[in-house]
Structure formats: C-alpha cells, structure tokens
Amino acid sequence: MNVNNEIKIFGGSSNPELTKAICKYLDLDQGKAKIAPFPDGESFIKIEDDVRGRDCFVIQSTCAPVDGNLMELLIFLDCLKRASARRVTAVVPYFGYARQDRKDEGRVPITAKLVANIISTAGADRVLSIDLHAQQMQGFFDIPVDHLMAEPVLVKYFKEKELKDLTIVSPDVGNMKTAARYARELGGDLAIIHKKRINGKEIEAEEIIGSVEGRNVLMCDDMISTAGTMCGAAKLVRERGAKNIIAGATHGVFAGPAVERINAAPFDEVIVTDTIPLSDDVKKIKNLKVLTVSKMLGEAIKRIHCNESISCMFKGE
Structure with missing residues (x-):
C-alpha cells in the first residue's frame, strides 16, 4: 500500500x-x-x-x-x-x-x-x-x-476445526440472534439457556431449551467480562451430557473473578480476539487462544x- x-x-x-x-x-x-x-x-x-x-x-x-x-x-x-x-x-x-x-x-x-x-x-x-x-x-x-x-474471524477458526455434532448454545436470551448466525454459518443446531437472577450480582443458569447430550457445544458472545453467565451455562450443559465445550468472544475483558471462574468451569477451549491485550493474570486461563483482528x-x-x-x-x- x-x-x-x-x-x-x-x-x-x-x-x-x-x-x-x-x-x-x-x-x-x-x-x-x-x-x-x-x-x-x-x-x-x-x-x-x-x-x-x-x-x-x-x-x-x-x-x-x-x-x-x-x-x-x-x-x-x-x-x-x-x-x-x-x-x-x-x-x-x-x-x-x-x-x-x-x-x-x-x-x-x-x-x-x-x-x-x-x-x-x-x-x-x-x-x-x-x-x-x-x-x-x-x-x-x-x-x-x-x-x-469479528464473527468472520471466529467462524473461520471454527470451520477449520471441523467440529462434528455441533450445537450452538446461547448463554442467555439476549444473545439469541448472535447464536443463530453462528448456527447458520457453521451448520450446527441451536439451543438456549434460560436463567434466573438470584440477586443484583448473581445469575443462575436454570434450564436448556434444546438438546446438548453427546454434542460439541459452542457458546459465543460479544465479550467475556466477569464470565458469570458463560461459566454457569458451561456447567449446566456439561451436566446435561455435552462433550467438548468451547467459549468464543470478540472482547476478552476478563474483569474481577473471570479468570478464576473460567479455570473452574468445564471449558475445553476459550477463544478471544486481540482487541484487548492480555494481562499476565489472564494468560493463566487454561486452553486460551487469541485470534487477531x-x-x-x-x-x-x-x-x-x-x-x-x-x-x-x-x-x-
């Protein structure tokens, strides 16, 4: 140029x-x-x-x-x-x-x-x-x-993984449109987590609309902040028989207890882009991969x- x-x-x-x-x-x-x-x-x-x-x-x-x-x-x-x-x-x-x-x-x-x-x-x-x-x-x-x-960047990576028996799980109702686009691009099924608010700071994943048993699960959002919603959803889909669980997000904010929560959750891989640089603490997240935008x-x-x-x-x- x-x-x-x-x-x-x-x-x-x-x-x-x-x-x-x-x-x-x-x-x-x-x-x-x-x-x-x-x-x-x-x-x-x-x-x-x-x-x-x-x-x-x-x-x-x-x-x-x-x-x-x-x-x-x-x-x-x-x-x-x-x-x-x-x-x-x-x-x-x-x-x-x-x-x-x-x-x-x-x-x-x-x-x-x-x-x-x-x-x-x-x-x-x-x-x-x-x-x-x-x-x-x-x-x-x-x-x-x-x-x-950043969806094309993430979709390209997931297509290269050639994931079989794939279900795209929306961790909450507000993320349904995003999950539907990923399901369309990757050819997977679609499921949604219904959650309830316990108090001003805690939300509990309560039920899954759709089946995840024996499926590889992908959850995508615009950001991972404190990771409470996504980690709660990951634990629920694992309890319901999901195989591999992958989290994807554009922005890895990773605020507050996010690192501790993610390492305690049953994620097989966590994918973010480089819109935000990773701190030394965030680099401790297991199976973390960063894609470039x-x-x-x-x-x-x-x-x-x-x-x-x-x-x-x-x-x-």
Whole structure:
C-alpha cells in the first residue's frame, strides 16, 4: 500500500501490538508520537510526524484502565486536529462504556452517549469499532461510524476445526440472534439457556431449551467480562451430557473473578480476539487462544482511506 505520504497511523498505549500488526498488514510505518505522563499524572502527547493535510488514524482500545485510555484517545484526537490533519478517524477496537447505553433506572447517566459526544468534540471525523455491545450505539454519534463484526474471524477458526455434532448454545436470551448466525454459518443446531437472577450480582443458569447430550457445544458472545453467565451455562450443559465445550468472544475483558471462574468451569477451549491485550493474570486461563483482528482492521482502514465500501468486507464482494 504505497500511500505513506497520504495516510498516518498512530497507536495509543492501550494495545501497541495490535497497532504494529495493522501497520504490518498495510505495509506502513507507524506514526511517531511521544506519550508521557506529567509528574502529577496528567497525560502528555506530542505528534512527531508532519500530519498536515493527511488522513490520520488513531488506534486505541478503551479497555482497562478505561478512563486513562479514553483520555489518551481524546488528547490524541485533539493533537491531530490542531496539527491540521485533513481527517481524523478514531479506531476503537474495544469501546468501553458501551454497556451504559440506556437509563434502566432513575438518576443514572447514559455514559455511552456522553463518550460519543466527547470523542466527536475532541476532533474525530469518524469512528471505527468492532462489535459494539449494542447496535444502537452507532446512533449516539453525530459523525460516521464504521461498525465491524469479528464473527468472520471466529467462524473461520471454527470451520477449520471441523467440529462434528455441533450445537450452538446461547448463554442467555439476549444473545439469541448472535447464536443463530453462528448456527447458520457453521451448520450446527441451536439451543438456549434460560436463567434466573438470584440477586443484583448473581445469575443462575436454570434450564436448556434444546438438546446438548453427546454434542460439541459452542457458546459465543460479544465479550467475556466477569464470565458469570458463560461459566454457569458451561456447567449446566456439561451436566446435561455435552462433550467438548468451547467459549468464543470478540472482547476478552476478563474483569474481577473471570479468570478464576473460567479455570473452574468445564471449558475445553476459550477463544478471544486481540482487541484487548492480555494481562499476565489472564494468560493463566487454561486452553486460551487469541485470534487477531489486525487484518480486518487494516482492510477497513484501507477502504476508509480509499473511500471504498466497508460492508462489502462482510458480503464477499
């Protein structure tokens, strides 16, 4: 891709390895920037390349530490805008705060909308992200949003495994559409877990609608956070006679007791992508495999720069 003079790709400190992989796919040198803290903890960023009139992309997942990575993204955007970049795209592989997308009780914020507003205010001309927790989040932005799905990356891996006697299990009702798409792509049966809430923090998998006895089970979701729902579902399907149990997710958040829960659950394999870098603690998860979304993001960046269709990436065009 011989566009070094037209396009610049910068990476924040949240996921440097993903940025390097994207630049390698595009055969581009990564943009130079100085990122350092002031003694009082404030972030300082200086762009060290000429970006005047160029198409600039900032790759920064707003994963933990969420507020620090978000602030770094905002400063990057402002810095590029003030340096006269022609267009600035915020590439946010994992979009933190996406779950706070509605008022489900009184006197609470819609933080997802707030974050969308401040990203626009900071100088982003468009946003590129993967598997937002809720599709309607795209409407929170007053700038274009390119929403990618990691499903093709996961499906390709599962097809290569040639899984027989496959049942796709949705760990809850809200994940039914996702499970149905995987069932259609992989040619498996479909089952769903009915669960009940014990209290504000605990949910118990109660019943399976569908059969899993003697079947290989695949459970897929947009993220694994504290892993309570997925681990509960895994234990239930094992009790009902499932053979191999595989968990797949785009974003490996792995918050709180997730690592302990997953290692105690009967998973034969746990698959995530590299939208979020893995901590040393997370690397202790048994049978964990990480798939890369760098090629998909790189292709999307190239298409945005060349004013080509993004949706065609998922239609085989």
